[in-house]
Amino acid sequence: MSTAAPDRPRLWDIFCHVIDNFGDVGLLWRLSAALAARGQQVRLWIDDASALAWMAPGALAGEWPGVRVMAWTDAEHASVCSTLPCADVWIEGFGCDIPSGFVAHFAQRWGDQAGLAQPMWVNLEYLSAEAYVERNHGLPSPVLSGPARGWTKYFFYPGFTAGSGGLIRNAVERAADGRPNPSLVNADGERRISLFCYEPEALPALLGSLGQDGRAARLLVAHGRTTHAVRRLLDSGGFRLPGHVQVEYLPPLSQTRFDALLADCDLNMVRGEDSLVQALWAGKPFIWQAYPQSDAAHRTKLEAFLDWLQADAAVREMHRAWNGFCQPAEVPHWNQTLADADGRWKSQVTDARLRLMAQDDLPTRLLKTVNENR
Ligand code: TRH
Numbered sequence: 001m002s003t004a005a006p007d008r009p010r011l012w013d014i015f016c017h018v019i020d021n022f023g024d025v026g027l028l029w030r031l032s033a034a035l036a037a038r039g040q041q042v043r044l045w046i047d048d049a050s051a052l053a054w055m056a057p058g059a060l061a062g063e064w065p066g067v068r069v070m071a072w073t074d075a076e077h078a079s080v081c082s083t084l085p086c087a088d089v090w091i092e093g094f095g096c097d098i099p100s101g102f103v104a105h106f107a108q109r110w111g112d113q114a115g116l117a118q119p120m121w122v123n124l125e126y127l128s129a130e131a132y133v134e135r136n137h138g139l140p141s142p143v144l145s146g147p148a149r150g151w152t153k154y155f156f157y158p159g160f161t162a163g164s165g166g167l168i169r170n171a172v173e174r175a176a177d178g179r180p181n182p183s184l185v186n187a188d189g190e191r192r193i194s195l196f197c198y199e200p201e202a203l204p205a206l207l208g209s210l211g212q213d214g215r216a217a218r219l220l221v222a223h224g225r226t227t228h229a230v231r232r233l234l235d236s237g238g239f240r241l242p243g244h245v246q247v248e249y250l251p252p253l254s255q256t257r258f259d260a261l262l263a264d265c266d267l268n269m270v271r272g273e274d275s276l277v278q279a280l281w282a283g284k285p286f287i288w289q290a291y292p293q294s295d296a297a298h299r300t301k302l303e304a305f306l307d308w309l310q311a312d313a314a315v316r317e318m319h320r321a322w323n324g325f326c327q328p329a330e331v332p333h334w335n336q337t338l339a340d341a342d343g344r345w346k347s348q349v350t351d352a353r354l355r356l357m358a359q360d361d362l363p364t365r366l367l368k369t370v371n372e373n374r
Contacts, residue, residue: 007367010088011041013119017072017096018048021225023272023291025051028093029059030168030255030274031124034363036066043087045099047072054252076101086110089370090119092153094126100146107147118151120374122366127158127167127273129304134163138369154373156366160308162359169361170259170281191215194265196222196275197289199229202321204239205328206269206287206338211244213339218246220261262286267341269322276305283353285341287322299325309352315345 012035016028029052032042046052049069052059059069074080076099086109092098110116121143125136137157143149158165193210197203207230210217221230227249233239234247241247253261262268262275262282270279271289279286288305290298302323306316317331318338328334337345360368 007038007040008371009039009041010370011085012043012089012091013087013098013102014042014044014091014093015072015075015096015098016044016046016093018046018051019094021272021291022051022055023274024093025049026055026255026274027168028091028124029056030170031091031363032067033064034168034361035366036064038363038367040066040367042067043070043084044068045070045072045075045102051252055255057254072099075099078105081105086116087119088117088374090121092121092123095123104147107151117374120370121148121151121153122156122369123153124165125155125157127277128301129160129308130301131304133157133159134161137164154369156369158362160305160356166360166362166365167277167280167356168363169356170278189216191217191267192220192265193217193267193269194220194222194261195226195230195269197226197229197269197271197322198292199225200289200322201324202328203229203233205334206322207233207239207241207245209335209338211242212335214244215339216244216246218248220265221247221249223250223252267338280349280353280356283346283350285345285349287318289322292324298323309348311348312344315348 014028014032016024018024025046025048028044028046032044033056035042044067046069049060049071052069056064058064059067062068078101081102082105086106090098106119110118123141136155137159139155141153141155143151143153156165158167160167200206207219210219221227230247230249234241250261258275259278259281262270262278262284265282265284268279268282268284268286269289270276270286272291276288279288288302290302292298302319302325306319309315311319314333314337317326318334320326321328321331321334331337
């Protein structure tokens, strides 16, 4: 862990092209806020900022110190770019192409001003525990064409190991934003289970298992696709939720409240990438649904993650079923594993969390990379 001196304040341009879901904006917002918390100035260029209204209240109104949310389309306009200072770092999120007008404008300014350092250009990739992450992390790639021809981009791969780009740390104690979460005012002994997923085929099996051990359970269902999936199931008439299980549909939560929710639940169902990381920081047993890819590449991704987690056979089987790679009926002790989640399952997660806590987080590694190259 580094005990470095305060970071030199720098100006960052971070580019976010929203594909679907909340992961692109979620991760790049989290990075922007983390850098700002370390004294950096960030311009977050985004083509669809609508989710920030609930994810980061105040961000769109410019009330978040250190982060300015910018319209992607403005990056194309020289009239806008010419009013802006040159940044020290460019981050393209998940290989999105930085608008060509922006590159052309700033390449010209750097060409015109002798002695002005080029920005460090970083391509921030998706998170994975697969071996290619360590192989490719930090590799330079020359820009071969266009106005920035001759510049260099660097690949930055988030990951779970010391040889990767790391993870953005969410100290759980830092997560609560001061307000109690009303969803968490529950009767004593009630098991709280958060549900954030796509449309897993195993959803009926999972919901059907809850409360089987006789304990009361409260299922806290995330808005959007998760809520639609649960409503569709419960409204279908062909499924009955076990007694003892209450369902609560959540509104969109700010990211800090979402993180706090995971920390406060006894079991978390998470999806994509960013909520997986938050589930690890929360240190509670969880089941992860990987973002489904048409060529089933997410199966390799899932297995690599389970290897890194050092998950036992029961946890692996639950994950395979939740991701559609086997049927819940094929999973031995499905109900028992869920009921006992607080035991061995939880200790696997807390061990993994400790391994992560011993490493530098992603902003520290990113700042270090920038310091070394610029
Ligand atoms: O929304 P996701 O499924 O995002 C996915 C993946 O990131 C995937 O890799 C990407 O290719 C695809 O989007 C386009 O799941 P993820 O990654 O967990 O992101 C969810 C974000 O939303 C996370 O930052 C937490 C945040 N969130 C809130 O802030 N409040 C909420 O109420 C909810 C439900 C989520």
